[in-house]
Amino acid sequence: MSSSSPIIVKGLNHWFGRDEARKQVIFDVSLEIARGSLTVMMGPSGSGKTTVLTLMGCLRDVQEGSVRLLAQELFGANESRMVALRRRIGVIFQAHNLHESLSAIQNVRMGLEVHGRGNIVQQDQAAAHMLKLMGLGERINYLPSKLSGGQKQRVAVARALVHNPEIIFADEPTAALDKESGVTVVKMLKKLGQNRGTTTVMITHDNRILELADRIITLEEGAIVKDEMV
Amino acid sequence: MSALYARLLGRMPIGWLQLVHNKGRFAAALAGVAFANILVFVQLGVLGALTTSTVQPYSIFKGDIMISSADSNTLSDGGNVARHYLLRALSVPGVTGGTPVFIGKVDWQVNERRSTVLQALALPTDAVEFITPHLRSQFLRLALPDTALIDRGTRGGTPELFDAISPTTPVIYEFNNRRVTFIGTMQIGAAFSSDGNVLMSDQSFLDFFANRSSTAPNRLLLSVADGASAARTVNLLRQILPVDTLHIRSLADTMAADTRYQTTERPVGVIFGLGTFVGILVGLVIVYQVLSTDVADHLKEYATFKAMGYGQPFFLGIIFEEALILAVLGFIPGALVSTGIYQLLVAKSGLAINMTVARAIVVFLGTLAACSISGAVATRRLAHADPADLF
Numbered sequence: 001m002s003s004s005s006p007i008i009v010k011g012l013n014h015w016f017g018r019d020e021a022r023k024q025v026i027f028d029v030s031l032e033i034a035r036g037s038l039t040v041m042m043g044p045s046g047s048g049k050t051t052v053l054t055l056m057g058c059l060r061d062v063q064e065g066s067v068r069l070l071a072q073e074l075f076g077a078n079e080s081r082m083v084a085l086r087r088r089i090g091v092i093f094q095a096h097n098l099h100e101s102l103s104a105i106q107n108v109r110m111g112l113e114v115h116g117r118g119n120i121v122q123q124d125q126a127a128a129h130m131l132k133l134m135g136l137g138e139r140i141n142y143l144p145s146k147l148s149g150g151q152k153q154r155v156a157v158a159r160a161l162v163h164n165p166e167i168i169f170a171d172e173p174t175a176a177l178d179k180e181s182g183v184t185v186v187k188m189l190k191k192l193g194q195n196r197g198t199t200t201v202m203i204t205h206d207n208r209i210l211e212l213a214d215r216i217i218t219l220e221e222g223a224i225v226k227d228e229m230v
Numbered sequence: 231m232s233a234l235y236a237r238l239l240g241r242m243p244i245g246w247l248q249l250v251h252n253k254g255r256f257a258a259a260l261a262g263v264a265f266a267n268i269l270v271f272v273q274l275g276v277l278g279a280l281t282t283s284t285v286q287p288y289s290i291f292k293g294d295i296m297i298s299s300a301d302s303n304t305l306s307d308g309g310n311v312a313r314h315y316l317l318r319a320l321s322v323p324g325v326t327g328g329t330p331v332f333i334g335k336v337d338w339q340v341n342e343r344r345s346t347v348l349q350a351l352a353l354p355t356d357a358v359e360f361i362t363p364h365l366r367s368q369f370l371r372l373a374l375p376d377t378a379l380i381d382r383g384t385r386g387g388t389p390e391l392f393d394a395i396s397p398t399t400p401v402i403y404e405f406n407n408r409r410v411t412f413i414g415t416m417q418i419g420a421a422f423s424s425d426g427n428v429l430m431s432d433q434s435f436l437d438f439f440a441n442r443s444s445t446a447p448n449r450l451l452l453s454v455a456d457g458a459s460a461a462r463t464v465n466l467l468r469q470i471l472p473v474d475t476l477h478i479r480s481l482a483d484t485m486a487a488d489t490r491y492q493t494t495e496r497p498v499g500v501i502f503g504l505g506t507f508v509g510i511l512v513g514l515v516i517v518y519q520v521l522s523t524d525v526a527d528h529l530k531e532y533a534t535f536k537a538m539g540y541g542q543p544f545f546l547g548i549i550f551e552e553a554l555i556l557a558v559l560g561f562i563p564g565a566l567v568s569t570g571i572y573q574l575l576v577a578k579s580g581l582a583i584n585m586t587v588a589r590a591i592v593v594f595l596g597t598l599a600a601c602s603i604s605g606a607v608a609t610r611r612l613a614h615a616d617p618a619d620l621f
Contacts, residue, residue: 059537059618079541087539097534099244101251106242113241114539159538 004071006167006199007033007056012065014051014222026051027223029065036197038190038212040204043219049203050171052219056201057091057169058082070166087114090165094172096156098144104131104155105140111162130158133188135181149176157185161192168192170202179208186212245551248524259520263560263597264567266513270593271568271585272575273505278589279581280499283421284492285485286582287349290418290429291331292362294460295467296484297450298477303491306333306349306423310446315471319450322466324458329357330447332435335424336405344386346425350378350405352435353451360451365429368414371397372431376438378405380412383419384426385580405438420580422498451481510596517556518604521549525608537617542609549609553601561594 014026026048033039041049054060056067067074069085098107108127131140134154144152153176160168174182186209192198218226249256287305302308316328332352339345355373358366368379382392392415395401400411418427436442454463460480467478493499532545569585576583
């Protein structure tokens with residue numbers, strides 16, 4: 001590993017709550033993740049996986065310690081730096097969080113509009129292509145309410161990948177997918193790493209995914225208890 | 231439509247798509263905005279009618295300075311003014327002429343079922359230059375005793391009734407148990423304190439009001455020389471007339487003071503002024519409720535957009551887009567219904583309540599501002615929250 005690693009975390013601590021209700025949930029987490037790798041974070045519920053993921057993914061302010069993402073320090077970063085970094089990453093949430101008023105293709109297009117690249121036609125073509133790769137070519141104009149849970153999750157994955165992010169953070173991305181779809185999505189993420197150098201950090205409880213991982217980090221009670229290369 | 235709108239906007243019309251996605255709530259929101267518009271329009275319409283009806287009687291006068299008793303707040307109230315002040319006023323440099331003005335109230339039985347109260351305005355017929363030019367030829371005919379010009383805008387009157395009146399076909403009625411002959415008509419309009427107006431000579435006025443004296447008119451109306459400053463002449467008049475018992479003001483200032491008193495101190499003005507404020511407040515609350523509910527309902531989606539790199543201006547853009555749509559689409563039915571209510575009020579009250587372009591623009595801009603303020607407040611929570619806290 002080197003300082004050119006896209007994610008470098010040192011001495012990360014985090015608390016929730018205020019005053020007497022303040023409780024530490026992350027304890028001195030340090031890790032470095034190599035470019036193009038597929039890292040899986042595991043651990044029991046409440047172990048701090050999602051908190052670490054959201055801290056690395058610019059979704060939360062870093063309270064103590066250092067998180068360097070794409071060579072930018074997140075501790076003390078202002079809003080404009082956070083916004084700029086968020087545009088370089090892709091996030092897949094456990095809940096799909098699709099916009100109910102937008103069709104599948106419009107939801108995916110939102111991943112492109114933020115960058116202002118291309119015109120509406122070109123963005124639509126790119127979004128439609130990504131949805132076809134996800135097996136949703138026939139449903140690009142469907143509203144989320146007309147899609148199954150698995151289909152919604154695939155739209156969310158398409159939205160996270162459509163702008164070719166440098167890093168993908170995924171929180172249980174395969175939870176709503178059947179076995180075949182789940183493996184397909186993770187294989188796609190793995191392929192992106194091999195072909196484009198896209199780094200993926202994923203939380204999962206799905207044992208089917210583990211064999212595709214390059215590295216597995218296990219957290220318990222807010223601390224890393226196991227870190228193994230596969 | 232969404233595609234066209236998207237091209238105009240240069241981005242996906244998320245605000246529009248969000249609003250039309252829940253059609254029931256969209257319709258309710260539009261009805262709420264329209265309702266707030268109607269509230270404000272009606273209050274402003276009545277306030278406008280109060281202002282118009284206050285200044286309309288002044289329109290028959292052609293003068294520069296008006297002198298009234300210090301206890302008078304409107305054209306129709308206050309004590310009398312000693313006529314000899316007119317002679318002293320005429321000695322002031324710049325004053326070219328003057329006339330007494332008599333004002334009183336008379337009852338007029340329009341027909342068997344309708345009795346009205348008219349404001350009687352009277353000047354000497356030799357003071358014709360103090361009458362607005364288009365009424366002068368008719369006014370000169372009022373030299374005949376007990377004749378008058380009746381206001382076509384009188385509440386309870388009909389076009390047929392007024393069309394029948396002319397110098398060749400005068401119509402005889404009674405004022406204060408005395409015969410009066412209407413020899414012509416004029417257009418002023420009903421007010422809150424009277425149903426209409428009647429113009430007559432000072433001699434006829436004194437015949438109808440036996441207790442009034444020619445030495446104590448209600449107002450003195452003065453003219454100043456061409457090019458002379460009315461304000462400067464007013465100052466000169468204040469030096470020679472008792473300012474503790476008299477109001478000495480330009481005609482324009484007198485009208486402005488009358489309007490100010492009617493709208494800010496009389497109960498009707500205060501009530502409808504307050505009503506306008508309440509209407510604006512109701513509009514703000516409705517729009518804020520709609521937009522804040524919309525933000526709350528889409529918090530997870532917005533958090534996702536925030537996680538994707540969308541900044542606060544994007545969210546403000548969505549909310550302002552919604553605010554603009556609500557303002558425009560709510561304003562249209564609001565203005566249309568208000569126009570109908572105005573017509574109903576005109577028919578029932580005879581007051582001059584009109585939908586003016588200026589008022590429509592003011593209400594629209596007010597609606598837009600209310601919607602924008604509500605939208606900005608509604609997005610506050612979004613601005614300072616971490617995306618992870620919003621899921």
